[in-house]
Amino acid sequence: MNNQFDHINNSHQKIVEVARDLFMKMGYRAVSTRKIAEICGITQPTLYHHFKNKKALYVEVLKTELFKMQIALRKIINTCSDDIEECLFQVTYHILINKPTSMGQMFHDIEKELGEEDKKEIDKCWIESYQLPIASIFERGIKEGQIRNPVEFGSYPIPSAYLLLNLISSNNREDQSQEHIAKEQARFYTNVLLYGLAPLSKEKRK
Amino acid sequence: MNNQFDHINNSHQKIVEVARDLFMKMGYRAVSTRKIAEICGITQPTLYHHFKNKKALYVEVLKTELFKMQIALRKIINTCSDDIEECLFQVTYHILINKPTSMGQMFHDIEKELGEEDKKEIDKCWIESYQLPIASIFERGIKEGQIRNPVEFGSYPIPSAYLLLNLISSNNREDQSQEHIAKEQARFYTNVLLYGLAPLSKEKRK
DNA sequence: TTTCCTATCTATCGATTGATAGGCTCTTTA
DNA sequence: TAAAGAGCCTATCAATCGATAGATAGGAAA
Incomplete structure (x- = not known):
């Protein structure tokens, strides 16, 4: 049947x-x-x-991949939206575990191998799947005072989202992010992104 | 003549x-x-x-590229080694301006297209050109107390170097880093890396 | 049963790829 | 001046690529 x-x-x-x-x-x-x-x-x-052709297959692969990520990220964000640090950690960890082997390669292929219309469609999917969900975390953080003043610090939601995404994309030329390491790595990324590498005592804000 | x-x-x-x-x-x-x-x-x-062949040409391109970066970074670091924030900014700015269009693509090609021996040689060049110089900044920062305790925070020199490098690699799917934007971008990266996105007032260090 | 469609196959095309062979023309050198 | 070699050429190879044509088998629908 x-x-x-x-x-x-x-x-x-x-x-x-x-x-x-x-x-x-x-x-x-x-x-x-x-x-x-x-x-x-x-x-x-x-x-x-x-x-239809190789390109069409690649586009379907991308759309499937992006859609799955969109569902997962929105679920995470809806679940733990009260604590921005925990939220960022969960999102970072999930992407770290489920992301393509080489996101840089994926971006390059989207940019260079796809036609103009395919590129636009994938760009829309990308924004819905990665950019908007992550930016929404920072947007909320700004409103609730958990993120610095964007006007003074440049910490607008979308640039901040790409900040995190670039950390995650990780071209690390040595250690492969093992599954048990991923958690520490996600915690490190989240900590640095929020609190920075400099000790809290010293204030040299300009 | x-x-x-x-x-x-x-x-x-x-x-x-x-x-x-x-x-x-x-x-x-x-x-x-x-x-x-x-x-x-x-x-x-x-x-x-x-x-000899296409691969040999690519290897020479990589070695030339990496060597030029090595020279430039060491010069910058030697010049402004007194102020870690200024040093990080200068390094970030220089890489942002002179880096390959797509570093992710470059890493992928090194990893997937080169033979084992070529890969090892390029890896050595990479470490000498990017990893060691940048890590040396953080190493000094740790010694002088301008960087958090590595044992507590995970802010060891080499992971910190890759943190910065991943920020710079920038897969930003929208804005192209124009030359006049690069300066602001470098400043933003440096600020976030050192001081984080969270306001200084709130202390929720765990 | 007959017709039609889906999924797969074999065979093959034209284009492009990295790479080689062999010859021509200079310049340098012994 | 003669030999050698560097630099570049034309012609061409074998391999691989994405893609198409056309045939076959089997289930669904009439």
Whole structure:
């Protein structure tokens, strides 16, 4: 009853999942349609029955990825919206665990490999999935006085969101963020972002 | 007298410069040897007279790039080593202005496109050019009490260096860091890194 | 049963890629 | 002046890429 229906969706879904892992790990250009098909256990032309072309597959991978992150972040933020520090920590930890292997690579591929219309669509998804949720934390923090005056310090919600995201993107050229390390790392990022590396005693604010 | 000597080095040097711009902007795989040759005004096989293969050219581009940064950062750090905030600002600003278009892409290419031995060599250059100089700032800051206790806060020199570097790498999906904005941006990064986004009044250190 | 559609296959195309072979033309050098 | 080599060229290779054409099998719908 649902075998044939599973069959229809199984290939499509599996292709997206396999392509997701490969694209995010190797980059768009480094992944051939043949490699994707091989891992899926199908031949390369079969891919073109499910997707118009390679680019369309990549776009679907991105949209799926971004949508999942959007759902997760909004849930986290709604759950622990009372404490900004805990909220930032939870968000940081979740992204650290679930983010693509190389976010820098992903951004580059979006920027350089996609067409203008695809890029615009993905940009919209990106803003809804990452920028707005995280910026909302800082917006609330500003209102409630837990974040410095944006006019004096430049700590507007959106720049602050990218501040955090750039910390997380982490091009660390040595340690791989293991799962048990991720928690410490998220705590470190959150602490630095909120309180800075300088001791509290010294005030040299200009 | 030096025409023929210029001729020898001119091509070699021009190839490296052109390749640098293309590789850093488009990524290793997205740049063909023909494209590099075309912009240099030579034919593609001529490239192979100057470099063993595409990978060797990329390695030379990286080493040149890293070496220039090493020289510049050490000079900056030696000049303004008395004030850690000013030192961090100068370093941040310089990297922000002179860094490759997409550092994330560069890291990815080093990791995925190079062989094991090349990777090790570039890693050594990277550490000498970025990691050690920046970490030395924090090391000094810790000794002089301008940086929090590493044991309590996790603010060890090397993780702190990567903290700053990740801020600078900036995957900002919107604003391009213009030259006049870069100064404000560097100031913002430095301020946040040292003093954090939270107001000074509230102490919720755990 | 017959028709149609979906999913897959084999075979192949044209384009592009990195790389090599071999020849030409200068300049340097012995 | 003759030999050597650097720098660049044309021509071309084998591999790989994304994509298409056309056939086949099997279930769904008529």
